[in-house]
Amino acid sequence: MNDFIPFNKPYLTGGELADIGDALSAGKLSGDGRFTGECSNLLEVSTGARKVLLTHSGTAALEMAALLADIKPGDEVIMPSYTFVSTATAFVLRGAIPIFCDVRDDTFNLNEHKLEELITEKTKAIIPVHYAGVSCEMNKILEVASQFNLKVIEDAAQGICAKYHGKPLGTIGNYGCFSFHETKNVISGEGGALLLRDQQDVERAEIIREKGTNRSRFFRGQVDKYTWVDVGSSYLPSEIIAAFLKSQLEKTEWITERRLDVWNTYYNELMCLEEKGLVKLPSVPESCAHNGHMFYLVLPSLQVRTKFIEIMKDAGISCVFHYQSLHSSPYGKNIGKSPYALPVTEMASDCLVRLPLWVGLDVHLDRVINKTIKTIYTLVL
Numbered sequence: 001m002n003d004f005i006p007f008n009k010p011y012l013t014g015g016e017l018a019d020i021g022d023a024l025s026a027g028k029l030s031g032d033g034r035f036t037g038e039c040s041n042l043l044e045v046s047t048g049a050r051k052v053l054l055t056h057s058g059t060a061a062l063e064m065a066a067l068l069a070d071i072k073p074g075d076e077v078i079m080p081s082y083t084f085v086s087t088a089t090a091f092v093l094r095g096a097i098p099i100f101c102d103v104r105d106d107t108f109n110l111n112e113h114k115l116e117e118l119i120t121e122k123t124k125a126i127i128p129v130h131y132a133g134v135s136c137e138m139n140k141i142l143e144v145a146s147q148f149n150l151k152v153i154e155d156a157a158q159g160i161c162a163k164y165h166g167k168p169l170g171t172i173g174n175y176g177c178f179s180f181h182e183t184k185n186v187i188s189g190e191g192g193a194l195l196l197r198d199q200q201d202v203e204r205a206e207i208i209r210e211k212g213t214n215r216s217r218f219f220r221g222q223v224d225k226y227t228w229v230d231v232g233s234s235y236l237p238s239e240i241i242a243a244f245l246k247s248q249l250e251k252t253e254w255i256t257e258r259r260l261d262v263w264n265t266y267y268n269e270l271m272c273l274e275e276k277g278l279v280k281l282p283s284v285p286e287s288c289a290h291n292g293h294m295f296y297l298v299l300p301s302l303q304v305r306t307k308f309i310e311i312m313k314d315a316g317i318s319c320v321f322h323y324q325s326l327h328s329s330p331y332g333k334n335i336g337k338s339p340y341a342l343p344v345t346e347m348a349s350d351c352l353v354r355l356p357l358w359v360g361l362d363v364h365l366d367r368v369i370n371k372t373i374k375t376i377y378t379l380v381l
Contacts, residue, residue, distance in 0.1 A: 003316065003364075005316060007354065011359040015246075023240055024240075030238060034239070035243040043249065049176070050201075051205070052195050053205055053206065055192040056191060058157040060233075062155065067094070068175060068204060068205055068208065069175070071095075072096075075125075076122040077124060078123060078125070079098055079110070080101055080110045080129050081328075081336075087127055098326070103344050104344065109135070109136040110136050115141065118339065126151070127155055132293050136164075137287075142173070158179070160185055174201075186249060190241065191241050209236060210236070212233075213228055213232070259293070262292065270297070278377070296322070311379075319353050
């Protein structure tokens, strides 16, 4: 068999070990040291966010956003059902009720036309998830949020270096959340960031991130001692994580370009399958500049997808499905609500399959594409 082609292969810039060594030599390994500050600055410059706070995961960033938005027991939060569980759990931890919305059939993003019918007197926030690094229709979402005085919290876990009408994802709503998990474009193994749009949120966000204390103000010399002043938790990453992340952030644009090269090759070479009506390829609206995070196919049925994954695996190529709908999950059925059927969500859960996509895949790309075309012809024609 040919060499196995994994679904994901973390990319190393070459500077990670040197920066980790510098962090070790400096003798400060807990959070908010030199590398944490440098990463925050890099993200603030690249996104234009008012303030960026590194976290130990994208989940942690979402949890901080839930606290900043003052989510309380009984509040309702609208989100797609087709998303990772962290989108929901960050708010369920505050006692909120997830209200599951269906997704669009072109981008698999939150269907902005379904929002208003989900809003009640208990609704507190909307959580758009930018699937595959392609933006939700944020203008409409912000319009609805403004009309009903709702917070907008962007789950931009997959969205670094992607834009909507020229605006970086994560900076459009009240709060934005990045992930640097090893499956993302820019990585630190685990890690994340909270992006703040409004200056008024900065001080409280620092307090929440520092276990509910005003420790950040103490280190800036603004108070002579620090103490417990608010609710919070330990959301800081270690300096080791930040040191790893720094060289990744310095090459974000280069990484994005390489991923887009792979994405565009997939799209151009596999268009023949969509033109024959055998599969559906990703859709990117004109308003969006995506980041090559993911390339997927939508197959005709769950049975075809299952067989496709098996055949590709036997050929040494790892292809994987994605989210299982939250509204049909055991806990989602218990805690969440949806007043109407979610047919697009259920179709995506059954039929979407992701192809390998990582920096360096170029040398294997012909093999993946040729096998994909041959397999689809075999299964669908």
